[in-house]
Amino acid sequence: MDGKVFSKNYLTAIKGVVGFVIHSKSSDFYRKQYKVLSPSILGISSYDGFRNLPFLTKKTITDTSVYKRLYAPEDDIIIFTATSGTTGAPLVNARYWFDHPRVNEMVKKYGVKKAMLLLNPSAGMFSGTIYTSREKLTLCVGDVNMLQIAAQIIKEVEVNAIITTSTIIYHLNKELTKINFDKSKIKYLSIGAELTTRQYFDYIQAEFPSAYITYAFGATENSGALGYQCAKIIATGEPNIYHFKKEIFVEILDEEGRPVKMGEMGEIVITSLEKKAFPLIRYRTGDYASEIKEKCACGNERTFRLEGRANHDVLRVNGATLMTRLIENSLDDVRNYLEPGFQVIVQDVRVKNTIKTQLTLRVVPRAECGLSEPALTEAIRKAFLENLQVSGNKRLKELVEPGYFLEPKVELCKEWGQEGTKSIHIIDLRAKN
Numbered sequence: 366m367d368g369k370v371f372s373k374n375y376l377t378a379i380k381g382v383v384g385f386v387i388h389s390k391s392s393d394f395y396r397k398q399y400k401v402l403s404p405s406i407l408g409i410s411s412y413d414g415f416r417n418l419p420f421l422t423k424k425t426i427t428d429t430s431v432y433k434r435l436y437a438p439e440d441d442i443i444i445f446t447a448t449s450g451t452t453g454a455p456l457v458n459a460r461y462w463f464d465h466p467r468v469n470e471m472v473k474k475y476g477v478k479k480a481m482l483l484l485n486p487s488a489g490m491f492s493g494t495i496y497t498s499r500e501k502l503t504l505c506v507g508d509v510n511m512l513q514i515a516a517q518i519i520k521e522v523e524v525n526a527i528i529t530t531s532t533i534i535y536h537l538n539k540e541l542t543k544i545n546f547d548k549s550k551i552k553y554l555s556i557g558a559e560l561t562t563r564q565y566f567d568y569i570q571a572e573f574p575s576a577y578i579t580y581a582f583g584a585t586e587n588s589g590a591l592g593y594q595c596a597k598i599i600a601t602g603e604p605n606i607y608h609f610k611k612e613i614f615v616e617i618l619d620e621e622g623r624p625v626k627m628g629e630m631g632e633i634v635i636t637s638l639e640k641k642a643f644p645l646i647r648y649r650t651g652d653y654a655s656e657i658k659e660k661c662a663c664g665n666e667r668t669f670r671l672e673g674r675a676n677h678d679v680l681r682v683n684g685a686t687l688m689t690r691l692i693e694n695s696l697d698d699v700r701n702y703l704e705p706g707f708q709v710i711v712q713d714v715r716v717k718n719t720i721k722t723q724l725t726l727r728v729v730p731r732a733e734c735g736l737s738e739p740a741l742t743e744a745i746r747k748a749f750l751e752n753l754q755v756s757g758n759k760r761l762k763e764l765v766e767p768g769y770f771l772e773p774k775v776e777l778c779k780e781w782g783q784e785g786t787k788s789i790h791i792i793d794l795r796a797k798n
């Protein structure tokens with residue numbers, strides 16, 4: 366982050382939010398966090414000064430009850446949202462205002478009349494869509510764990526928009542196909558909440574050819590959307606490129622908490638520029654992104670490439686970095702043989718007196734992929750081994766040859782099970798100690 370840009374665009378709003386939480390009568394959560402720094406905390410006058418504020422982590426938040434970190438009158442709270450809880454205790458958050466401009470866009474620009482909301486009901490995006498001004502939009506809600514029924518409702522109600530995740534739309538599409546639903550009736554798809562791989566992106570476009578498709582990036586910790594795609598980004602056809610909403614200040618930081626260089630990948634740390642029920646200040650999201658140097662023609666000055674969740678999309682192993690995006694790229698040559706989706710299992714294996722890392726790639730071959738065994742497995746294994754970029758310009762092969770990794774294995778699965786609303790691409794089974 367350039368100090369001048371910070372002072373010009375963000376300093377006033379940040380001072381406002383920090384002042385708001387420091388002087389709050391309803392909660393002393395941030396005063397406790399910042400006690401080592403007070404009273405100089407209000408003297409933030411530069412990016413370096415702002416960087417003295419300690420980070421906020423998920424654990425710090427979940428260790429405090431939601432009522433003890435409420436910066437709004439309890440009577441004004443409309444709904445509580447919660448993270449999925451798949452990585453520990455759910456983070457419960459309060460919400461007292463709503464703004465979901467996309468809903469209006471859906472209605473006015475794309476003529477949507479009936480939309481299905483197919484998300485985890487405790488998710489911020491779910492409540493954000495329900496509690497919003499929605500002129501002439503009728504919502505119906507589907508259960509993410511009962512997609513066969515959701516598909517039947519879509520057909521019966523004649524839904525023409527779906528708000529969901531890329532994992533769910535993949536599984537839902539199979540159910541819609543089974544009941545011969547005319548997918549050209551879907552005019553609008555809002556896909557969010559997880560990294561969308563290129564395979565899913567292309568799949569969704571091919572399966573819903575009449576739909577205007579937008580991708581949102583959110584975090585329930587922040588009670589809803591963080592990132593959006595402007596029309597210019599949508600026109601590039603790139604998944605995972607976002608602007609952040611103007612109410613959010615974004616830092617991209619390395620493991621030591623220092624800003625990375627422009628274009629390098631780091632953790633997304635967000636600060637809310639609004640005085641919300643619980644404003645996040647320097648919150649470590651556990652998501653990775655890099656900032657794109659080129660300015661977007663829409664006028665938003667900052668554009669980011671989302672790389673996904675720490676440990677599930679970006680995992681450091683033996684000095685190498687496994688990334689969902691690069692794993693997917695490595696399979697380009699064999700992509701026509703495969704259903705969208707993959708998993709890489711990372712395990713430690715004892716070999717004589719040493720421990721070596723073994724990667725197992727799980728994929729689902731297409732029903733009539735045109736290649737039989739063992740040629741299919743071998744083609745996939747070769748692509749993965751020779752094309753997977755793991756550190757700098759090094760390929761997996763170059764780390765297998767000197768013995769840092771064992772030869773990778775390939776497992777062909779029959780189909781993907783649906784567990785939850787999101788896909789985990791990298792599964793780390795190494796002993797933790």
Ligand SMILES: [Zn+2]
Nearest residue numbers: 595597661663
């Ligand atoms: Zn833009």
